[in-house]
Amino acid sequence: MVLELLKYEEHKWIICVHLKMDIFWLGQQSGYTKFPCFICLWDSRAKDRHWIQKEWPVRESLNVGEKNIIYESLVERENIVFPPLHIKLGLMKQFVKALNTDSDCFKYLCEVFPGLMLEKLKADIFDGPQIRTLIKDQAFTQSMTDVEKNAWGAFVSVVWNFFGNRKSEDYKELVESLMECFHVLGCNMSIKMHFLNSHLELFPANMGDVSDEQGERFHQDIKVMEDRYQGRWDIHMMADYCWSIQRDCTERRYSRQSIKHKFVLE
Incomplete structure (x- = not known):
């Protein structure tokens, strides 16, 4: 009904929304599923292969009853664009979840955001303005170990040189460095990190052209x-x-x- 009111069939707009809405549009099963990617058959539970294997079998179609597809798609998956802000928040989430709660870095986060409960800090309930505040905070960087500092520096480089209006020529190397540093830090491979790791070529040429x-x-x-x-x-x-x-x-x-x-x- 919503798509009819928006006249989606008439306009066929490009869709850039929260990934949970993408799952809804494409008829995928929600929750922690085995095949959450709508592009390939990435196995979310094969953690021993996540940091080794980049290429996965292509998902040829979205047939109901196969590979965690439970409904007919409401939109064409070719019109789905990765949400840059949402993926950036997902990277921040994996960084914070990998921190030791007894580390100086995590304790500094508790001091900077006293309004966030410990459970929310562990789950990384952050927003865009809070991330920008941390990027500009030199004291936050000084509270990190060398491994944490390398991962944070790689994250900031990708934010400035990939997710904005300007995409640097070496953005592929920056993303690869980010993946390597997050792996060393002990981060888990989430679906958002998988998009960067395996489907980097499908991101828009200018991330500033799309917005979530x-x-x-x-x-x-x-x-x-x-x-x-x-x-x-x-x-x-x-x-x-x-x-x-x-x-x-x-x-x-x-x-x-x-x-x-x-x-x-x-």
């Missing part, structure tokens, strides 16, 4: 609601969130009308 910032805005807004409801997710919290969006839209509309009216009077 609306999904990031949702994560930032919902944090405010979580604090207000003390981490309790229920229908009342979601209703409050929906009303806040409608209220903000109404205020912006009246604000634009007031500015236009003032301009006419002047």
Whole structure:
């Protein structure tokens, strides 16, 4: 119904959204599945092969009942674009999860973000502005060991030279260095890291041309609601969130009308 209202069949837009929505569009089974990649048959449970094997058998089709496909696809998978911001957040998640909770680096994170509970820090519940703050924080780098510093430096290099509007000529080498440093750090190969490791050629030429910032805005807004409801997710919290969006839209509309009216009077 949503796709019909958006007239997707008429426009066939490129889709850049949260990876969970990609799974929904393509009819894949959610959760920790054996074959989560919609491009190839990457085995998420074959951890002994993740850092060794880059090329996996191509997924020829998305047939219902095969390889964790449970519904018919709603969109063409050729129109799916990897979400750069979401993948960047996923890399940050793997970096933090690999840190020792007794290390100076992890303790520094607890000091910088005192509002985040220990469980959320372990799961790396971060957003874009927080990552940018850490990138600029020299004290954060100084709290790291050599192995952590190498992994963090490789991550920052990929952020600046691949995920933005400017893609450096040696971006492939930078991504390979990132994978190697994360492997040494002890990170697990997630589906987002798999996309970088095995499907780098499918990323857009200019990552700045696509954006999943609306999904990031949702994560930032919902944090405010979580604090207000003390981490309790229920229908009342979601209703409050929906009303806040409608209220903000109404205020912006009246604000634009007031500015236009003032301009006419002047």
